[in-house]
Amino acid sequence: MGRQVAIASAGFSEHASKRSDVNMAELVSEAVEDCLKNAPGVEFDDIDAFVNGNMPAFEGSNMPELWMTDWMGARNKPLLRVTTGGTTGGTVAIAGYYTVAAGLPKVDTVLAIAFEQQSQGDTSVGLASVAYGEISVLNTLGIPYDQLSRLLSAGAAIGVAAYQATNYMAKTKITEEDLARVVVQNRHNAAKTWWTHLKMPDLTVEEVLDTPYISFPLRYGMVCPASDGACAMLFTTEEKAKDMCEIPVYVNGVASVANETAVLGYDGSGSGQIDPSDQIGAMKSSDLAYYQAGISFPRKEIDYAEVYSPFPNQELMWVEKLGLFEETTAPKMYESGVTSLKGELPINCSGGVNATNAIGASAMERPAEAALQIMGKADNQVPKTVHTSIGHGWGGSLNLCTLMVMSDEPKRKWR
Amino acid sequence: MSEDKVIVVNKGMVRADYNFWVGRYLDKFFDNLENKKLVGNKCSKCGDVFVPPRKICGKCNVVIPLEENWVDLPDTGILKNYTITPYRVNDRTDRKAKDLLLGMIQIDGSNTAIVYRLLNLKPDEIKTGMKVKIEWAEKTKGDPSDIKGFVKM
């Protein structure tokens, strides 16, 4: 049952804080065009099915893939929509993988598209509405909804990330400099990648620390932007990939294990996580995905990683949870250059989510860039040869995670 | 489920504004609409004319370049379909009111249809295939409401 899947191409649209020159459909078509441009010889006729996703609260549009059918080239073709919040891009990529792996009749080549045009809506409302239903119990204590909304805006993404950060910092005894260092590395990298949002080649640690706090320990200068942008990836079979690109990238492991919800656990849905920097869902995802990919020693066998970290503390946390570094040692790896472009295990050479965050697309841009590094086609290409890489995503109420493990050799193990 | 459970209902209002970028093709279309002119664009491969204009022809999967293939369209068209409904739907709710007469009109020279109100017509006067013509709004704003509706020609 099942078959090997390869990535033949990846493409992006320009990302910016306001892509006012295009509507959502046109933004998506840019990424589709770029993806097909990078796989010359592939026509729309060769695409057998589509997968689409974004985080719909940000644009105020429900199931926009219905409207943008023609702009994706999907007319009269099979199309599936998946969306899971911050991990949407990752789940779209994973759904693209499954659509090929399943061997459905007449479906060999799949175009997966993830996007977000955040400038159309109010990002804080989009994020805060995760939990309106859950916090309504506070309404019964007499707190009106608009005040609860403000509480959630502080509590949503940034608030929970700050909570994660303080937990992590207590364990690792790091300082804000360590956090700022991650930001500087990402934004320098973004300056060398064409499609990114915050290109800051001259940013310094001092400049990052010289910005006001939003929520301790996260300062304004450390936080990801809100971007408009789209990403597309082309998945196909082992046989067809060989004709589509020079170095097919084989998807050897995928996982998206969910954890219980954080902090705001409703009485019916669980006790809530006590320490959101534990992330056992991410740890289990990496166990599962590495097992499928035949990886026993991630630190040694993975050459490159793109992890999902809109906030710098998360980058440090993820590279440990995903098994790349020992727990509490990540900050030193950043300090000593191990994770830089020329280091032993480069991380986020595209600038990561910290430099560009079109939320629906971000979790797909991680495996997309990680795949391009294997192909040797990334804009900010690392000098060493990349054989195996991973692309990771995170989101939800701190409880969702996606992971895709890729390699230049087909190594998928079936039980 | 027990019928005598107490269910607490919390009502509240959170405001969320959305503004949609229309893109450069529709930008040009709405500029023309404000001047009470209809424009569309044409796929050079299959010849289909779209109103409103589009970047992509869905049949051929080709891009229609922004500066090319614009087509001036007349105010007239054919009624392809129609319906009559008492429902009014908006972003927050729906309600019933006086009957709304709506038609799907294919503008002469185009290959798709647009949906607008049919004005000054009684339900039994409406027939598929009849010729209709735009009635423009008095004050145009450069948005879809510049076309007030269609009347029988």
Add this chain to the structure above:
Amino acid sequence: MEKVGIVGYYQVKLHSDANYGRYEMIFEAVRGAVDMAGLKKKDISTVISCTNDYYDGRTISNCFTVEVGGGYMADESKVEMDGAHAVLYGLMRILSGNHKLAVVWGGSMPSCFPYHSTRLFETDPTWERPLAYVNDITSAGFQMRSYMEKYGVSAEEIASVAVKNRKNAAKNPLALAEVQNSSINVKDVLASDIYADPVTELMVAQPCDGVAAILLAPERQALNITDNPVWITGVGFSQEAYYLGDRNLYESKSMELAGKTAFESAGIKDPKSEIDVAELFEAYAHEELILSEALGLAEKGKGASINSEINGDISINPSGGATGGNPPCATGLIRIIEAARQLRGEANGYQVNNAKKAIASGQIGMCAQNNILFVLEGGN
């Protein structure tokens, strides 16, 4: 395509306003399905949910349902279309070889949100949405008129479909109480209030509260779990053009393409004679005719000539179909469950005799823009 087995399912009783909360409903459905299969939470390898952020009034509508949906420490994802599309994703996860048991659940509670408004959010925001003339109500009117005028089908013939489905729903204990009516007739349907001329209220599949869940397993595991598995032997899905003006509303191109792929992969050459039961998601009475014709169960325009009663030429919607209750995100999933019930001989009160092969469909979008069709076969 390798066979994948349906080994358990559960649908909650449909209500227009259910007197319980979302999480309890989801738990009831998923737990019920897992119990039916005699399995445990630990057996669950992957969970695919189907909910809609706008219907649930919250973003990331799946993240708080992880625990009640059986997804804790399971490989979890969410489809945002019809429940039948979520079954497709569950099916793909099984066929990939990565998973041995998939739970698929879906549903929503329209009693808690303005249904037509959220459907309006699906429309083109740059052109159609500001005026709201194109919405799910007016689309239904356009579709029915287009079908009637193209083929000369009468309103009576279409109303008969609504009558049949409401009578069938009366035999289905899980259907919506308001819809169940064993003495309804064509005149009643035609005399009901106008929805969007020529559609009347009683021709419309009414949105209601509901959640359903289904369990899928590969062949070998399915045979270990149950003596009476139902096999999914074929699937096809397709999405047509979006703008109503780009489409021929009197036919369903997407269902034609979906059906073609599904029948080919299941080895069905003549669906009319080989299929015993069809559970089709018909959002309106006329849609059942359009979709039947698209599947080759009748010639174009002749859908009304099929004897689609229970134990007729081909029993269409013996459960009452979507007319029997339309919980958004669950309706197509419930069609699959009802088809499986028929093949297992468990459709008490509305059982089709000797049901061996069935089809089940789901849809999403205005006038069924995206259709999905499954072919199912009984194990015994």
